[in-house]
Amino acid sequence: MKLIIAEKPDQGAKLAAPFQHTKQKDHIRIESCPLFPEGAVVVWAVGHLCELVPPETYSSEWKKWHLDTLPMIPKSFQFRISKGKNQAYQTIKHFIHDQSVTEIVHAGDAEREGEAIIRLILDQAGNRKPLSRLWISSLTKNAVIKGFEQLKDGDKTKDLYEEALSRTFADWLVGMNASRAYTLQLKAHGINDVYSIGRVQTPTLALIVKREAEILEFVSKPFWEVHAEFQHANGRYWAVWQKENDPRILNGVMAERIQSFCEGKPARIETVTEESKKVHAPAFYNLSALQAMMNKRRKFSPKHTLDIAQKLYVKGYLSYPRTDSRYITTQEEELLPGILGTLSQQDPFKQILPAPFQTIQNRARFVDSTKVKDHYAIMPTEQIPDMKKLSEDERLIYQTVAESIIAAFYPPLEMSYTEINTIVDERAHFTSKGKSVISKGWRKVIPFPEKDKEQALLPVCSKGDPVNGKEFFVEESKTKPPKRYTEGELITLMKTAGKHIDDKELIHVLNQTQGLGTEATRANIISVLQNRQYITIIKNTVQPTAKGMLLIKALGSSILVSPEMTAKWEKQLDLIGSGQYDAAVFMTAIYKMITDIVSESHHHAETWSFTEQEQAALPVRQSKWDKKKRRKAPVGKCPICDEQVIDKGTFYGCSTYQTSGCSFTLSKTILTKKLSLSTVQKMLKDGESPLIEGFKSKGKTFSASLRWNQTENRFAFTFSQATNMTR
Structure with missing residues (x-):
């Protein structure tokens, strides 16, 4: 009996759908049929079940953040089951070791990441049974049946797993070591926050900061x-x-x-x-192109576009969305007339179908098997939805993809x-x-x-x-300064990052490997930059924060901020994935690079000089590894002793309190009204705040300014004649 392992429950259901089956709580049993004479069991992961263990698992000395423990380079990498996913793992493990199971079918997504998700589970569970590989680009009934009829030998895709592991290990080494090195160096300069660094996120942030610098330095003429x-x-x-x-x-x-x-x-x-x-007509869509277009047309975030496209894929209406190709093969081309014929029976396609031509115009622009690596361009499948039953966003994305295919059957x-x-x-x-x-x-x-x-x-x-x-x-x-990037433009920027380096060979590599990140990860990288307070996105416009700008300034000319590192890696990783390069040789080079990065952080730190304004603009954060100390960035001059006023958590106070006993304090919230940092800075500079609305006392709301009282050594309310008090 075959055991079929899918990435997610809904994909597992789609793989079982063409056959007679019985659904259980945690698996699906396929009845005996010509493709599965002994029947089959379908189980599923819940995305990534396995993750690398934290540093302290390798060495207790690595638990605390210290410069003298860097670089951290494990002798061998270890994985564990992700928190909250053990039940799914145990179900899969149970069936792997079931004596009635004689063969495993790897049914993860047909690309590098999907390869790793399932193989890691098999390795963790100690699988020793024969492995075959399902390799399909859509989840329609016909595609699933054809895929099971043409299963690949598991060894044919093993190199993709080696590539995925090499990428994962290298990313861990960069992230863990560089993040700790620069976080600790910045802490020594009085900046208490965690500064995450990554192979893709950091050069992406650098490009955003570069644009912001161009805007700030621009002189309008x-x-x-x-x-x-x-x-x-x-x-x-x-x-x-x-x-x-x-x-x-x-x-x-x-x-x-x-x-x-x-x-x-x-x-x-x-x-x-x-x-x-x-x-x-324009080329067909890959994921980046679709994300950029939906952001331009509808202001959809890249993640939202990916989520909706993924839903349409799982429902069987669109082909695999995480593709980097804008071409289809002759096999897909043969399906298009039938697909368009079915589309022509419902709105909004009735008005534009049938198309003027029965075959694709300017065929070489759209059909080229040599430019399809894992998956062809995004296209509708032969399973056509009822457009009225789709959600509004599903309809918009499906229609956009369908129209791109239809346009190819029209004249120029x-x-x-x-x-x-x-x-x-x-x-x-x-x-x-x-x-x-x-x-x-x-x-x-x-x-x-x-x-x-x-x-x-x-x-x-x-x-x-x-x-x-x-x-x-x-x-x-x-003259106007350059504009900040939109989310859609940022996706395109990551994809075309090669133009930001000088080496022609590396530019070619980045162009071949689709730039920074992959089709599947770019949207997530933007979310990571947001979550780590490196960028803000307001009305679809991307802007670096003070924290993001300070990190890029601290990194200086490090290779960590350049797409060059990604270019070098991608060239070698691509060769590993095709069996033309030794993963061990790649990792040896990575170990040396990590050692150099840690050493480089010491040299960079010696040259740092951050202004009071740069530090004051940083977000307030209480460090997990130093709860008693808070960021000492000055906010302004103390009105009593003229020393620095600093953030002390719920209030601002004089930095010399412990040495000179200066008693100046200013609460961050006065009569339920929270004072902004800019207001406090103005109060300390000018001795008075602007008019502040929203103070509440005894059921009444009022407006007032806060003015320094030299006699009482405190800020006190001052009212204008126009001040109103309301209930």
């Missing part, structure tokens, strides 16, 4: 443009003055002179150029681009650009975004035609 309205016999049009294709004038007086020069002067059409272009979009160059008095040059749609093509399926709507048509004209300059006017503007 004014510029001027001269605009004109011209009247031609066939209609009017607008143009902008240009010199060497640059419309910006850096001197306002010069702009006004150009305006004055042009007024009342004769003008003519100098040149007219027209060009038509064909634009083919044809656009006409026109440029008119007008010359005034044979000296001043003005340019007008316009575009129009000749044929919508696939844009009937995927409409233009609002900002890309067709521009107003320019009048039909010829070289030499006279025109009348009806109006000339100057517009003043300012």
